[in-house]
Amino acid sequence: MLVNERVKGLCQERGEIRLMEVCGTHTMAISASGIRRAVDPRLKLLSGPGCPVCVTTDAEIDTARRLAERPGLVVVTFGDMIRVPGSHGSLAEAKAEGADIRVVYSPQDGLKMAMAEPEKEFVFLGVGFETTAPTVAATVLAAAERGVRNFSVLTMFKLIPPALEFIASAKKMKIDGFILPGHVSTVIGAKPYEFLVQRFGLPCCITGFEPADILEGILLLLEQMERGPGLAIQYRRSVRPEGNRVAQQLMSGIFEVADAEWRGIGRIRNSGLRLKPDWQNFDARLRFGLRSARSSRPASGCRCGEVLLGLITPSECPLFCRVCTPEAPMGPCMVSSEGACAAYYRYER
Amino acid sequence: MCLAIPVRIVRIEGETAIGEVNGVEREVSLIMTPEAKVGDYVIVHAGFAIQILDRQAAEETRQLFDRMAQAVEERRRQAGKRTG
Numbered sequence: 505m506l507v508n509e510r511v512k513g514l515c516q517e518r519g520e521i522r523l524m525e526v527c528g529t530h531t532m533a534i535s536a537s538g539i540r541r542a543v544d545p546r547l548k549l550l551s552g553p554g555c556p557v558c559v560t561t562d563a564e565i566d567t568a569r570r571l572a573e574r575p576g577l578v579v580v581t582f583g584d585m586i587r588v589p590g591s592h593g594s595l596a597e598a599k600a601e602g603a604d605i606r607v608v609y610s611p612q613d614g615l616k617m618a619m620a621e622p623e624k625e626f627v628f629l630g631v632g633f634e635t636t637a638p639t640v641a642a643t644v645l646a647a648a649e650r651g652v653r654n655f656s657v658l659t660m661f662k663l664i665p666p667a668l669e670f671i672a673s674a675k676k677m678k679i680d681g682f683i684l685p686g687h688v689s690t691v692i693g694a695k696p697y698e699f700l701v702q703r704f705g706l707p708c709c710i711t712g713f714e715p716a717d718i719l720e721g722i723l724l725l726l727e728q729m730e731r732g733p734g735l736a737i738q739y740r741r742s743v744r745p746e747g748n749r750v751a752q753q754l755m756s757g758i759f760e761v762a763d764a765e766w767r768g769i770g771r772i773r774n775s776g777l778r779l780k781p782d783w784q785n786f787d788a789r790l791r792f793g794l795r796s797a798r799s800s801r802p803a804s805g806c807r808c809g810e811v812l813l814g815l816i817t818p819s820e821c822p823l824f825c826r827v828c829t830p831e832a833p834m835g836p837c838m839v840s841s842e843g844a845c846a847a848y849y850r851y852e853r
Numbered sequence: 854m855c856l857a858i859p860v861r862i863v864r865i866e867g868e869t870a871i872g873e874v875n876g877v878e879r880e881v882s883l884i885m886t887p888e889a890k891v892g893d894y895v896i897v898h899a900g901f902a903i904q905i906l907d908r909q910a911a912e913e914t915r916q917l918f919d920r921m922a923q924a925v926e927e928r929r930r931q932a933g934k935r936t937g
Contacts, residue, residue: 506924529856556854582899584854610900612882635855639899642884687855690896690904716918740910742857742896748904751885842854 507719510726511544520546522678523725524671524814526554526664527685528842529713535847537715539722547722550814551844553667554685556632557584558812558836558843559766564660565590567794568629571658572603574792578621580614581629583607588839611643618647618655627788630659630777635687637661637777638751641758644779644786656788659778662764664688665696666775672704677814681707681725683718686739691755693747694735701733712739758783767836768809808835811844818848825853857898859906862891872897 514521525531531551534540540549553559565588572579572595579595586595586607599605604624608614611628618626630640640657647655664685671677684697689710700706707728711721721738728734737743755777764776779787788794806828807821818824818837828834830846837843860872860881870889872881874897883889886902894911895902 528854582854612900632854635857635898635903638885638903639901642882642901685855687857687896687898687903690857712914714918716921717914719921720917741907741914742904744904744907748885750887751903754885840854 505542507547507722507726508544510723510730511547514726514729515544515546520548521680521726521729522548522550522814523681523683523722524550524552524677524679525683525685525711526552526668526671527683527688528555528558528840529687530554530683530685530711530718531844531847532842533713533715533718535851537718538851539715539718540852543722549683549722550679550817551811551847552671552814553766553769553812554664555837555840555842555844556636556662557588557840558808559662559667559768560585560588560631560660560836561765561767562589562591563765565594566592567789568658569593569595569598569603571627571788571792571794572598572605574625576623577625577627577792578604578606578617579627579629580606580608580611580617582609582631584840584842585629585631587833588836589833594839611640612646615643615647615650615652615655618652619650622654624654625791626655627792628655628657630657630661633662633664633685633688634691634755635685637759638691638748638754641754644758644783645754647786648783656786656791657779658788658794659759659776660764661759661777662766663761663775663777665692665699666772667766667769668697668700670769670772670775671813672700672706674813679706679814680729681709681733683721683725684708684710686710686712686717686742689737689739689747690742691748691751693743694737694745695747697735701735705733707733709736709738710743712742766812768812806835808837808845811837818845819853821845825849855898857896857903859894860897860902862889862893862895865889865891870895870902872902 759777837845894906
């Protein structure tokens, strides 16, 4: 295999090559396709903090749960969020206890529900990266245009480039290159990653999600390791260098950058989004006077924090498969269908 | 969570399109891809088209995948000859 020939050549001067992806869809595709087992074991394919549900903190889940317990209030969310445990249980448990929590495919569905039931308050959980944030921005805009007053958003968005900067700066992770996310980049384009090449000298490749896309992306990264770092776009059928300007304008029109708390990492400056002052009447935190709870300690022995940074693989966690399974998950990387632990449990144990 | 899939646009009504994927029709907002036309493939995330699929790039990628598959097949045949 072409990849392995290159790895062999590169590993004459180094022990191993560490490439990190930061997208749950890549995590699943790499596990499901068997790529990790097919490549030379000296090529380490690591999962970074690429699953928005996994990096959501206990405190954020607890805030959502407290909201859902209010009478007459409906929490609307993407399905991924519902089973993630906070420090007082998951949203699924709150739902079983009678809270009105509804799962939707699109934030627009939440707005439609709010318009159909004007006597109730609807709060959409704004979880996700730059791919998702514009869809919620468009929904807030639609709510304003239609004069909908019973719809608001609990923002918990996270931004990918600041997380990459954190990882690139942390010496202990020793990352040799990034497999960059295809759909985040469809929105933001290539420019926001240029600092990785210029300041950190790291090879970068925006990569698609088919197994052959991922192999080509890896190959382009290995070529850069031989010839010098650059910023390649392998996923050209979806990613333009400038990204999607309309989506960027929607996002920057409604949201502004704010600090955010990442599970397993902590606070990263300017790595989140909140509603701009003009749009604060759609901010669930202000509307319902919510204060952010402090993040609590993870479940005893859970090492999701280290898994999220690629410091350990899921199988190195003592809970993995023994007490932590998809049926009884101890941490978010096992709960989320795109978490690294769930991917290893399903395809690589 | 950033999962997005290619959807073919069948009809357009204002800012909303009816898209078709695997024979199933669904509503897609075109607010972020206002230049999308009937017959285009768009990449859809959470009910919104986030980009129009570049047909030329898609075709080049498909050809590259075909060549990769052929190379794998060729090696497999050669390996078969050596062992057989």
